[in-house]
Amino acid sequence: MSLIVQKYGGTSVGTVERIREVAKKVAASRERGDEIVVVVSAMAGETNRLLSLAHEISQSPDERECDVLLASGEQVSAALLAVAVRDLGWSVRSYLGHQVRIETDSAYGKARIKSIDSSRVRQALKNGEIVVVAGFQGVDEENNITTLGRGGSDTSAVALAAALSADACEIYTDVEGVFTTDPNICATAKKLERISYDEMLEMASTGAKVLQIRSVELAKKFNVPIHVRSSFIGAEGTWVVPEDAGMDSVLVSAVTCDKDEAKITLLKVPDQPGLASQIFTPISEANIVVDMIIQNASEDGTTDLTFTVPKADYKKAMALVEKTTSAIHAKGIQADPHIAKVSIIGVGMRSHAGVAAKMFQVLSREGINIEMISTSEIKISVVIDEKYSELAVRVLHDAFIDKKGLP
Amino acid sequence: MSLIVQKYGGTSVGTVERIREVAKKVAASRERGDEIVVVVSAMAGETNRLLSLAHEISQSPDERECDVLLASGEQVSAALLAVAVRDLGWSVRSYLGHQVRIETDSAYGKARIKSIDSSRVRQALKNGEIVVVAGFQGVDEENNITTLGRGGSDTSAVALAAALSADACEIYTDVEGVFTTDPNICATAKKLERISYDEMLEMASTGAKVLQIRSVELAKKFNVPIHVRSSFIGAEGTWVVPEDAGMDSVLVSAVTCDKDEAKITLLKVPDQPGLASQIFTPISEANIVVDMIIQNASEDGTTDLTFTVPKADYKKAMALVEKTTSAIHAKGIQADPHIAKVSIIGVGMRSHAGVAAKMFQVLSREGINIEMISTSEIKISVVIDEKYSELAVRVLHDAFIDKKGLP
Numbered sequence: 001m002s003l004i005v006q007k008y009g010g011t012s013v014g015t016v017e018r019i020r021e022v023a024k025k026v027a028a029s030r031e032r033g034d035e036i037v038v039v040v041s042a043m044a045g046e047t048n049r050l051l052s053l054a055h056e057i058s059q060s061p062d063e064r065e066c067d068v069l070l071a072s073g074e075q076v077s078a079a080l081l082a083v084a085v086r087d088l089g090w091s092v093r094s095y096l097g098h099q100v101r102i103e104t105d106s107a108y109g110k111a112r113i114k115s116i117d118s119s120r121v122r123q124a125l126k127n128g129e130i131v132v133v134a135g136f137q138g139v140d141e142e143n144n145i146t147t148l149g150r151g152g153s154d155t156s157a158v159a160l161a162a163a164l165s166a167d168a169c170e171i172y173t174d175v176e177g178v179f180t181t182d183p184n185i186c187a188t189a190k191k192l193e194r195i196s197y198d199e200m201l202e203m204a205s206t207g208a209k210v211l212q213i214r215s216v217e218l219a220k221k222f223n224v225p226i227h228v229r230s231s232f233i234g235a236e237g238t239w240v241v242p243e244d245a246g247m248d249s250v251l252v253s254a255v256t257c258d259k260d261e262a263k264i265t266l267l268k269v270p271d272q273p274g275l276a277s278q279i280f281t282p283i284s285e286a287n288i289v290v291d292m293i294i295q296n297a298s299e300d301g302t303t304d305l306t307f308t309v310p311k312a313d314y315k316k317a318m319a320l321v322e323k324t325t326s327a328i329h330a331k332g333i334q335a336d337p338h339i340a341k342v343s344i345i346g347v348g349m350r351s352h353a354g355v356a357a358k359m360f361q362v363l364s365r366e367g368i369n370i371e372m373i374s375t376s377e378i379k380i381s382v383v384i385d386e387k388y389s390e391l392a393v394r395v396l397h398d399a400f401i402d403k404k405g406l407p
Numbered sequence: 408m409s410l411i412v413q414k415y416g417g418t419s420v421g422t423v424e425r426i427r428e429v430a431k432k433v434a435a436s437r438e439r440g441d442e443i444v445v446v447v448s449a450m451a452g453e454t455n456r457l458l459s460l461a462h463e464i465s466q467s468p469d470e471r472e473c474d475v476l477l478a479s480g481e482q483v484s485a486a487l488l489a490v491a492v493r494d495l496g497w498s499v500r501s502y503l504g505h506q507v508r509i510e511t512d513s514a515y516g517k518a519r520i521k522s523i524d525s526s527r528v529r530q531a532l533k534n535g536e537i538v539v540v541a542g543f544q545g546v547d548e549e550n551n552i553t554t555l556g557r558g559g560s561d562t563s564a565v566a567l568a569a570a571l572s573a574d575a576c577e578i579y580t581d582v583e584g585v586f587t588t589d590p591n592i593c594a595t596a597k598k599l600e601r602i603s604y605d606e607m608l609e610m611a612s613t614g615a616k617v618l619q620i621r622s623v624e625l626a627k628k629f630n631v632p633i634h635v636r637s638s639f640i641g642a643e644g645t646w647v648v649p650e651d652a653g654m655d656s657v658l659v660s661a662v663t664c665d666k667d668e669a670k671i672t673l674l675k676v677p678d679q680p681g682l683a684s685q686i687f688t689p690i691s692e693a694n695i696v697v698d699m700i701i702q703n704a705s706e707d708g709t710t711d712l713t714f715t716v717p718k719a720d721y722k723k724a725m726a727l728v729e730k731t732t733s734a735i736h737a738k739g740i741q742a743d744p745h746i747a748k749v750s751i752i753g754v755g756m757r758s759h760a761g762v763a764a765k766m767f768q769v770l771s772r773e774g775i776n777i778e779m780i781s782t783s784e785i786k787i788s789v790v791i792d793e794k795y796s797e798l799a800v801r802v803l804h805d806a807f808i809d810k811k812g813l814p
Binding site: 016019020050053054056057058059061062064065066068069071072073075076078079080082083084086087092093094096098099143144145 | 423426427457460461463464465466468469471472473475476478479480482483485486487489490491493494499500501503505506550551552
């Protein structure tokens with residue numbers, strides 16, 4: 001008998017019919033003899049519907065109240081799924097964040113789970129019940145309702161799996177698993193059978209939207225095997241697991257693309273200590289997350305400084321930088337929202353030299369200019385003109401994955 | 408400085424615009440210097456929408472899960488109202504049943520409030536905050552979510568007012584107050600300035616839908632003055648208050664009409680001990696509430712037994728009675744779903760004889776046949792053919808209220 005945590009996303013519970021289908025899958029899993037804890041997202045579209053109500057009322061709706069509002073979405077789908085499972089004759093109960101209880105910090109809208117008191121869920125499982133938990137939500141120390149941010153139900157599921165020492169956390173979604181790249185861009189994209197936590201983390205932070213980054217961090221920390229799979233077909237999906245010896249024989253596991261960033265360059269800034277801090281402190285105080293930063297000192301004692309921010313924060317960041325520009329005597333600002341960050345990811349890079357060089361060659365052959373470069377031990381990202389992004393993904397996938405090319 | 412509990416019904420918070428209007432009213436009350444606790448219902452239509460989702464999934468959806476589902480409706484309106492009040496610049500927080508905390512028994516769908524821990528609300532008021540509480544919901548001892556039944560937000564509001572020793576509980580609704588009868592039926596219906604708890608209780612249980620019965624019981628028990636008034640116009644509404652000396656100078660305060668019952672008669676039942684119990688035990692076990700019961704023994708040792716049940720339970724009750732009929736050797740069953748119960752209510756009846764006789768005269772003059780009669784100290788109800796119900800209301804209103812007729 002295994003203990004399995006299953007998470008179903010918004011599309012999987014998007015209609016009454018689909019909720020009934022999910023109930024059948026849950027019942028079938030239980031019938032095989034496993035203990036089942038199900039985590040659900042809000043019905044597709046519901047979170048946006050609720051948010052737009054709040055925004056109709058106020059331009060900047062109170063964050064605490066938005067969390068109370070949004071948490072109702074998962075409450076509805078958890079109750080409906082429990083109704084559907086019970087209708088199939090199984091013993092089942094739904095639980096909300098405050099009932100489990102899932103305790104978080106008080107950062108409304110992006111709260112982090114601090115602890116889970118799993119005793120109530122354990123007791124329910126012991127009584128032979130299927131447990132349905134509302135994803136995405138928790139309560140802080142003072143019992144205020146909090147939410148975990150977009151994709152937060154993934155994190156609820158992995159955190160529950162960790163707290164319960166579950167054998168696996170199955171993430172049911174509308175795709176068949178984790179792909180080597182976006183199949184909509186590249187026809188030869190393949191479903192991965194297995195991928196390491198570190199690779200999945202890099203994929204999530206470079207544009208793959210399949211799992212919330214925080215859920216992968218938690219899975220890595222607590223060694224929870226994640227199985228990403230389709231709610232609509234029965235086939236195995238992708239296992240996200242600890243790295244093992246065989247994995248580094250693959251040089252590049254995936255190619256990702258992120259078009260949600262914009263680039264800002266400060267020209268000819270006098271190269272003095274404290275410069276970066278003057279530029280980035282106001283941006284960070286405005287809660288804008290800066291991704292890549294590049295600085296090249298030139299011989300005339302000035303430097304060009306370039307960084308990327310989320311497109312959604314682009315205008316806000318520009319306004320802040322414009323204020324700073326005169327204070328630091330920069331010559332000007334260049335900005336470009338039409339960029340894409342294309343990345344190749346693979347733990348095999350650790351033990352192979354020349355991967356970056358080959359990536360630059362492949363792009364150069366297509367006449368694609370590289371505007372920024374950023375690397376980690378298992379990832380190389382380049383920023384290019386947005387219009388070349390699909391082409392770049394295809395040629396990199398062809399060179400590194402289809403042809404398994406070594407440098 | 409007074410402490411006022413204000414309750415806004417589903418129509419009053421039915422749209423984003425109306426929520427903004429309610430926020431303005433709340434802010435205006437706060438601005439006058441009062442401490443304000445607001446109780447809200449779900450947005451109009453939401454409870455039905457959620458229930459129909461559950462019924463699409465299951466013919467008899469689990470009651471515990473229905474309460475989890477329905478409680479989300481008040482969660483949404485409480486959060487949205489708090490967003491709107493905050494947007495006007497006031498300090499405000501929403502609280503759900505489990506946060507206040509409002510503890511109930513475990514009778515899902517019709518739970519009764521057992522206790523309210525008002526310390527959190529008191530603290531918030533002390534901090535100068537406006538408090539918004541989700542109506543209709545509570546939690547049982549084990550923190551399972553419960554709901555209080557249709558109109559339950561009235562009861563939430565009165566219970567909170569009692570727990571906080573509030574100076575008044577204002578029930579904002581889509582009518583201007585409590586009327587002497589339904590203005591849609593009788594053009595001379597007048598808004599009552601004041602009415603006693605007992606009269607309001609009789610009105611609520613004979614067809615007036617303005618307040619949940621349980622809320623009036625609580626108000627009476629804890630001496631909470633209720634002010635029923637319109638959310639859309641500023642005028643005073645109706646105060647529901649303890650009975651005072653002047654009230655019994657009015658013979659009849661109101662005429663009510665209830666068309667939601669059906670009548671079932673068992674013919675020529677052998678008149679033996681244990682008869683009623685044999686008939687009513689299966690009905691009560693099916694959770695069907697029987698309202699009036701009349702039994703007339705005749706000289707041949709048989710008796711006709713007539714009772715009324717909610718129209719919604721009529722068929723279920725008939726099926727149960729048909730089973731019983733042969734067992735108790737009754738001659739047959741007559742059933743009539745086309746009845747109306749028309750009642751006159753007034754504390755003045757206590758000290759005046761002949762009110763019933765006059766009521767029967769008034770109806771008889773119009774050729775209206777009386778099928779059943781039931782009386783209390785301050786109420787007389789008659790069951791008549793449904794088609795005469797409006798006529799009966801009008802002539803009774805004319806005789807007893809417009810003409811202030813004494814017998």
